[in-house]
Amino acid sequence: MSTAASSHRAELGSQARKKAIDMAPVILVCSQNAELYLLLAHILHGEGFKARLAASDADVADACTSAELSAVVLDCAGWPSDVAPLCALLKDSRLPVAALIGDDTRAQHLQLIKAGFDEGIARPLSPSKLLAFLHGTGPQSEASTLRNFAGAAEIVFGPHAVVVSGKRVALAPMEMRILRFLLERQGQISTREQLIEAVWRDPHAVESRTVDVHIGRLRKAFAGLRNLGIRTVYGAGYALEYHYH
Secondary structure, eight states: OOHHHHHHHHHHHHHHHHHHHHHSOEEEEEOSOHHHHHHHHHHHHHTTOEEEEEOSHHHHHHHTTOTTEEEEEEEOTTOSSOHHHHHHHHHHTTOOEEEEEOGGGGGGHHHHHHHTOOEEEESSOOHHHHHHHHHHHSOOSSOEEEEOTTSOOEEEEOSSEEEETTEEEEOOHHHHHHHHHHHHTTTOOBOHHHHHHHHOSSGGGOOHHHHHHHHHHHHHHTTTOSSEEEEEETTTEEEEEEOOO
8 A cells, every 4th residue: 555545544544533532422520630530531532422521610500501511420529519509500401410429428419319410329430330321311323112001102212301192201311210110010009119229220329218309300390291190109109100081
């Protein structure tokens, strides 16, 4: 192969790599720990993501105006302000949020849940859990469709929303997984323990009241639907139910 041909081929390869990087999903890493950011950036790059750093509330607010973001990793340790309002701001931007929770931030866990975060990952960091969450938030090649136990309502699952009998309902990834589990149970009662084991990637770190908070958010999302709801069976758990009209 001639020198000119080799040079041209190398240039094409370089352009292709640059294009792939430019098209990579961007993950906002909110942290004041430079070493952690560099570690996450390396891990994310190896999985086809691109990292962007936010080291202050102002950085986060500025990043939220960008349409390029796919998800957020929020490092709760050492953040200079209350992370719960910050999490709420991120969720208002419809961004999936994974919170890195250390021993000194576990007291904030419930506040973060109420603020809308999607996944809690205990420190020390487990890269596999974080990557499983991030891969689960990306666009899917095709939506999956399930019919409920009565066969009367079609529910189509997309990457960030479900369509229930033609009506779109935006859902966070955690609520999406809860809905899918309840739907697959065919209207049977699901205990909190069953939901924790089936839905959460780290079930040992989840309390029963955490389930209640997410069920409440799912009910709020369903408020505009006339035919689908979640029934509480006191002392037992929850069940998905269809209302005929």
